Amino acid sequence: LSEFSIIKTISKIVQSDRLDVRQGIGDDAAILRTPLRSDLVVAMDTLVAGVHFPVLTQPYDVGWKALAVNLSDLAAMGADPSWATLALTLPKPDNTWVAEFARGFVALARQHQLALVGGDTTRGPLTITVQAHGWVKKNKGLLRSGAQVGDGIFVSGTLGDAAAGLCLALGQTKSGCPIKVNSIGVYHRKILLQRLNKPTPRVTLGQELNRVASAAIDVSDGLAQDLGHILQASDVGAVIEVAQLPASVALKRYVSQEQECRHLQLCGGDDYELCFTVSPAKQKHLKTIEKKTGVRITRIGHIVSGHQLMLVDAKGKKMRLPQQGYRHFS
Ligand code: ADP
Ligand code: MG
Numbered sequence: 001l002s003e004f005s006i007i008k009t010i011s012k013i014v015q016s017d018r019l020d021v022r023q024g025i026g027d028d029a030a031i032l033r034t035p036l037r038s039d040l041v042v043a044m045d046t047l048v049a050g051v052h053f054p055v056l057t058q059p060y061d062v063g064w065k066a067l068a069v070n071l072s073d074l075a076a077m078g079a080d081p082s083w084a085t086l087a088l089t090l091p092k093p094d095n096t097w098v099a100e101f102a103r104g105f106v107a108l109a110r111q112h113q114l115a116l117v118g119g120d121t122t123r124g125p126l127t128i129t130v131q132a133h134g135w136v137k138k139n140k141g142l143l144r145s146g147a148q149v150g151d152g153i154f155v156s157g158t159l160g161d162a163a164a165g166l167c168l169a170l171g172q173t174k175s176g177c178p179i180k181v182n183s184i185g186v187y188h189r190k191i192l193l194q195r196l197n198k199p200t201p202r203v204t205l206g207q208e209l210n211r212v213a214s215a216a217i218d219v220s221d222g223l224a225q226d227l228g229h230i231l232q233a234s235d236v237g238a239v240i241e242v243a244q245l246p247a248s249v250a251l252k253r254y255v256s257q258e259q260e261c262r263h264l265q266l267c268g269g270d271d272y273e274l275c276f277t278v279s280p281a282k283q284k285h286l287k288t289i290e291k292k293t294g295v296r297i298t299r300i301g302h303i304v305s306g307h308q309l310m311l312v313d314a315k316g317k318k319m320r321l322p323q324q325g326y327r328h329f330s
Pocket of ligand 1 (some may be wrong): 120
């Protein structure tokens with residue numbers, strides 16, 4: 001089995017009918033038509049087996065997630081996804097694995113009318129790099145740097161589910177899950193594992209937030225760390241009301257100890273929700289956006305002057321931040 005048959009497998013499964021793809025997979029490079037009056041948004045993310053996903057993850061889910069993490073970055077910019085390229089490094093040429101991977105990838109790609117237009121295939125430890133492209137109107141797009149004192153801080157969906165899902169996945173391995181957890185039924189198990197393996201990038205929400213949010217980031221390394229990037233880029237501080245952090249029923253069942261649950265919500269990775277800031281004058285639009293997208297939006301705090309991220313409990317008493325989010329080199 002050659003890399004060429006692997007490429008053929010992929011290109012057959014991921015076929016797209018986007019009119020702006022003049023030449024997709026199959027030549028030396030892709031030729032893509034660009035719209036006027038738009039700015040190109042480019043994101044790239046790599047998944048390394050055993051680092052970004054458990055080695056036993058289904059190939060379909062790996063394909064889905066490899067694209068999802070990139071779409072989440074485009075969503076955080078408020079961009080409309082268009083094309084992606086894929087660098088695939090495989091330990092051995094396994095056509096069945098590749099076909100399932102491509103099916104997972106394209107299932108999400110089709111939801112957002114994104115075309116896979118090229119890539120590269122090599123041998124080595126299982127590693128997947130995707131570069132995703134999208135469009136925003138000229139000079140538009142959500143940055144990390146626009147948060148202002150007095151803005152509300154919001155998150156989409158629920159937090160901590162993927163970290164709980166990772167605990168479930170690790171529970172079956174030698175390293176085990178480091179926190180105290182309850183046994184839960186298959187229904188809630190499935191929800192948490194799906195949140196880890198098949199995250200939903202908030203693409204439509206991101207686009208809706210374009211005219212409304214002052215700053216945005218996607219939550220990939222834990223809320224505390226990612227919100228920290230907004231604070232740094234915007235030169236502001238924040239107060240987070242920990243009791244307001246949205247938790248799913250599944251998470252609350254699985255991790256009933258309050259403090260451990262909060263820890264997962266603040267520091268757990270892989271949520272791929274959006275965290276964003278909105279000025280008081282624009283907050284009235286959020287109800288409409290919530291209805292339109294079907295994505296829950298929760299106010300979790302507000303922007304203050306200074307540089308600190310301060311956590312407060314339900315009574316307004318200061319709390320300590322448990323720990324940092326995920327970092328590769330520390
Ligand atoms: P070259 O040697 O000219 O780089 P390749 O054989 O690497 O050509 O690639 C041939 C075509 O297949 C190109 O269009 C390339 O973008 C595409 N391609 C290669 N690997 C992948 C992949 N993993 N996913 C999608 N397209 C790929
Ligand atoms: Mg090549």
